[in-house]
Amino acid sequence: MAKKRLIDPYGSELVEDYTKLIADFHLEKFDASLFPKPNRLMRRGVVYAGLGQKIISDAIKQKKPFYVLSGIMPTGDKIHFGTKMVVENIAYFQKVGAEAYILVADLEAEATRGVSLEQARKRAFDFHIPAYIALGLDPKKTTFYFQSENVEVMRATALFSKKVTLNQFLAMYGNADPGRIIGAITQVADILYPQFKRRMPGVIPVGSDQLPHILLTRDIVGRMKTQKFVPPSTVLNKYAPSLDGSMKMSKSQPESCIELPEDPKIVCKKIKRALSGGRDTLEEHKRLGADVEKDMAFELLKQHLIEDDKELENIYKKYKSGKMTSGEIKEIACEKMTEFMNTFEKKLEEVKKQVSKLKFVKA
Known part of the structure; x- marks a missing residue:
């Protein structure tokens, strides 16, 4: 059994x-x-x-x-x-x-x-x-x-x-x-x-x-x-x-985990080291296209960083066909991650002022 x-x-x-x-x-x-x-x-x-x-x-x-x-x-x-x-x-x-x-x-x-x-x-x-x-x-x-x-x-x-x-x-x-x-x-x-x-x-x-x-x-x-x-x-x-694709994201593996908040420059370094779906050579990549499903930078775009479905689909098709390289995918992920982190930190500081006014159940 x-x-x-x-x-x-x-x-x-x-x-x-x-x-x-x-x-x-x-x-x-x-x-x-x-x-x-x-x-x-x-x-x-x-x-x-x-x-x-x-x-x-x-x-x-x-x-x-x-x-x-x-x-x-x-x-x-x-x-x-x-x-x-x-x-x-x-x-x-x-x-x-x-x-x-x-x-x-x-x-x-x-x-x-x-x-x-x-x-x-x-x-x-x-x-x-x-x-x-x-x-x-x-x-x-x-x-x-x-x-x-x-x-x-x-x-x-x-x-x-x-x-x-x-x-x-x-x-x-x-x-x-x-x-x-x-x-x-x-x-x-x-x-x-x-x-x-x-x-x-x-x-x-x-x-x-x-x-x-x-x-x-x-x-x-x-x-x-x-x-x-x-x-x-x-x-x-x-x-x-x-980011290395080996396990679920965990704070016990800081080099493969993205935390909130985190310095965008540090996050970008992690993204650039992330598991790639690109091929071994540029010639091979253009001929075969990317293995998108194992690419962690694209996974970040899919799960977190691109809201518009058509924008994501366009990137997917270009990467899958070999028209877009792994480096370009990581650069897009870096730019969007930096924007997200900066926006999050700004909102975080704004809402910290609200916490003292929240009502909590006390029974």
Whole structure:
């Protein structure tokens, strides 16, 4: 019997076969036609799968209440581009009618990463919350809270912990470290928190590595005797690959990771060293064209830096046919990355002034 596939929320393995991942975990292929004016990530297949898409689509079309929720893990003073994609999807669902919830996972950071509650709070206020707003989150239409200040979440964590066995946790996560168990169960409480007062659908945009948390929540909801909660829906992003193409982008590999914020000059040096789809010689490149699918600079253009689909398609065709070189692709990526970084930092400084005025749940 084949060994059941595991996804590690704490690891850095790059999933190569997303089709197999969909089959192994009984996911739905993402259907952009279900959603009004799908964003760049949805249109281009970066969002590749989901669960419960129809119930969210119906809520949008019928203007019924639903929520979008995500968490901030305040373990550092920067975020990488994989997190940026999640924030963009949160902002999308917020724009089409979702009630947005952003939690600061200070209890999980303490349990799994050894970050003190005080340090987590400082990082959240100084950088993470402003960064989310700078990337498109509307703070006026968002409910914020810290796990450690939300008594309802803490009570629910204790309740939900009775619904999971050690063997079940091992089968789903492959690791039963006590800190990770506490962190995962707290995430279940977070995911369902918006439904504590009102039963309604919710969508949790995540990277593929966070799928176990969604599956655990859906399993717990499914085994409850009452129908108090709607099982959470999700949409999943493909990993933001590291610039050398070997694994998912991770801050543990700084030379292959792009962080926010980061000096554009340093980022451009990384881009110029990134895995290329160009051929060994110019003659060969003109004759065969580029292997675009493995080119990391083009992947940056596709996932992050070019909004216009026609502009991206034009670059793709020229590069694929050999009319455009790898060096030219990297130069375009460098220019657009510099523009993006400068704009982000400007917005970040502007929104930092708003954070002190935000209201947080304290129960």
